Amino acid sequence: MVQPFLLSGDISDPLEWIRHHCLDNIHTPWAKITIPGLSWAIPVTNFSIMAVLSGLVVFALAYVAGRRPAGSMIPRGVLQNAGESLVVFIRDEFVRPGMGHHGDKYLPFFCTLFSFIFVTNLLGMVPIPMIGGTATSNLGMTGMLAVSVLLVSIFGGIRENGIGGFIHAFIPPGLPGWLVPLLFVLEVVGFFIKHGVLAIRLFANMIAGHLVVGAFLGLIFVAKAYWVAAPSVLLALFVNVLELLVCFLQAYVFTLLASLFVSGTVHPEH
Amino acid sequence: MMTLIPLAALGAGLVTLGAAFAIGRLAQASVESIARQPEKAGDIRTTMIIAAALIEGFTFFALVVCQGAAKN
Numbered sequence: 001m002v003q004p005f006l007l008s009g010d011i012s013d014p015l016e017w018i019r020h021h022c023l024d025n026i027h028t029p030w031a032k033i034t035i036p037g038l039s040w041a042i043p044v045t046n047f048s049i050m051a052v053l054s055g056l057v058v059f060a061l062a063y064v065a066g067r068r069p070a071g072s073m074i075p076r077g078v079l080q081n082a083g084e085s086l087v088v089f090i091r092d093e094f095v096r097p098g099m100g101h102h103g104d105k106y107l108p109f110f111c112t113l114f115s116f117i118f119v120t121n122l123l124g125m126v127p128i129p130m131i132g133g134t135a136t137s138n139l140g141m142t143g144m145l146a147v148s149v150l151l152v153s154i155f156g157g158i159r160e161n162g163i164g165g166f167i168h169a170f171i172p173p174g175l176p177g178w179l180v181p182l183l184f185v186l187e188v189v190g191f192f193i194k195h196g197v198l199a200i201r202l203f204a205n206m207i208a209g210h211l212v213v214g215a216f217l218g219l220i221f222v223a224k225a226y227w228v229a230a231p232s233v234l235l236a237l238f239v240n241v242l243e244l245l246v247c248f249l250q251a252y253v254f255t256l257l258a259s260l261f262v263s264g265t266v267h268p269e270h
Numbered sequence: 271m272m273t274l275i276p277l278a279a280l281g282a283g284l285v286t287l288g289a290a291f292a293i294g295r296l297a298q299a300s301v302e303s304i305a306r307q308p309e310k311a312g313d314i315r316t317t318m319i320i321a322a323a324l325i326e327g328f329t330f331f332a333l334v335v336c337q338g339a340a341k342n
Binding site: 093197198200201203204205249252253256257260 | 316319320323324326327328330331333334
């Protein structure tokens with residue numbers, strides 16, 4: 001079963017079957033979506049398929065978990081209870097400590113963010129032939145996630161505090177007057193940099209795990225010896241299990257930092 | 271043209287050294303404070319994860335710069 005798949009790629013590159021898992025096949029798209037009036041086509045790669053797939057999985061799970069008989073607030077069954085504990089976890093760990101009860105209207109955003117990143121990371125660990133891949137190990141994907149966080153912190157801050165209050169949040173309280181212009185520029189630049197680093201952190205963490213697995217398995221092809229194979233496979237297995245932890249931890253860290261950034265503009269120090 | 275790959279590799283090594291030192295110090299301090307005040311373990315762990323994630327993000331930023339230098 002596995003043999004034709006393993007041999008299907010470029011035979012001169014034995015790591016191809018692991019590399020297609022980490023790197024986007026942007027140069028060999030499965031299909032192209034052409035839009036009339038646009039001169040370029042949207043390529044459909046394995047990463048875009050996986051991103052849509054995990055979106056559908058999250059939507060289906062959330063739909064089933066959120067369905068309840070009319071007038072009843074009591075969750076029934078495993079999935080509904082799991083969904084409730086996830087939402088309560090995100091509310092009590094991320095949203096309430098930073099934003100208080102006002103933050104509850106941002107709760108759906110953080111729930112979506114957490115569950116989408118978590119499911120995308122986990123689906124990346126499943127070796128699906130041909131279309132498998134970790135969609136979050138693409139800088140474009142994580143960049144869009146970070147841009148959505150950026151938009152929520154900008155427009156959330158403007159909605160809660162007005163434009164003046166939003167700009168005022170960039171001036172740290174208790175400064176001597178001559179330092180204000182300098183620190184204002186630094187804070188504005190830092191605001192964009194910290195959202196950009198949010199994208200790079202998720203991207204680099206997700207790609208690094210797969211590259212380490214690939215490097216350990218690559219030792220077998222470099223040494224071409226049986227005594228290398230056993231420790232390589234064991235180490236790759238160890239890194240794979242570690243990746244499962246990293247999948248959760250990165251979704252946790254991304255949502256935690258996103259909630260910190262949003263609360264920094266929605267409820268600034270004053 | 272001179273290749274930048276050795277310099278980029280050296281840079282990646284230096285970045286990793288600094289980040290490992292920083293996260294090690296961070297973990298040391300938080301383990302010590304959890305041992306001293308186990309009832310504060312939850313708060314300390316969250317603060318530790320935030321600080322570790324910030325260090326890590328910085329590190330990955332530098333590593334991406336190193337990778338970009340190696341490609342040229």
